[in-house]
């Protein structure tokens with residue numbers, strides 16, 4: 377007898393886990409060219425501040441020490457570029473993303489910024505990285521893990537590719553915990569973001585998915601438990617902007 381397929385969330389919809397990645401890929405194929413502009417419009421530029429807070433936590437060496445960063449679900453390269461700007465001459469970043477359209481935008485941006493010798497782009501799935509064990513000093517994932525169907529697999533892969541002593545950092549939308557702000561945030565999310573998405577990218581549905589997927593993501597304490605379950609030590613998190621986003625950290629010791 378056939379086993380029923382395991383289900384997961386695609387926004388507020390329950391879908392077979394095997395379908396989620398295709399649905400997510402459609403979202404990012406659709407919005408790739410306007411992805412960075414939409415981030416600025418939706419967050420009023422705040423995503424830049426959150427990303428810089430992640431880079432501060434990463435604290436890549438500014439001197440001559442070599443440093444290898446893997447930025448998974450790295451899309452158009454924002455985290456890798458910011459890290460390269462903060463780092464010394466022997467910094468190298470590998471941006472891994474499952475979506476060729478997002479990567480194409482990223483490669484073009486790297487050329488324009490003259491960073492193509494320090495930042496490289498590879499197509500791959502966070503759940504199954506075609507990368508050797510113990511090969512990176514840090515693993516970052518920003519606004520990406522929410523989209524991955526099997527988050528536990530992605531976390532185990534993060535642990536596997538990090539060197540002992542390596543750092544895991546995950547920036548993700550979280551749970552607004554300031555009374556009053558939660559209602560304003562909900563109103564803004566559901567009433568402004570999808571119409572804005574329609575106006576800028578011609579695609580309201582992808583942005584409806586975005587706001588729904590944020591609501592379905594585990595609360596920070598539960599996500600921290602998942603990071604620990606993957607083997608990480610000294611797991612912690614910090615909330616920013618009233619809980620709109622959280623930065624999670626763990627170490628492979």
Ligand SMILES: C[S@@+](CC[C@H](N)C(=O)[O-])C[C@H]1O[C@@H](n2cnc3c(N)ncnc32)[C@H](O)[C@@H]1O
Nearest residue numbers: 404449450451473474475478501502518520523
């Ligand atoms: C919201 S974007 C984040 C891009 C970038 N990190 C940033 O902060 O601007 C999410 C990215 O996750 C990628 N993604 C979704 N599922 C993935 C998977 N299983 N493996 C790798 N990347 C994935 C998408 O293609 C998309 O580029």
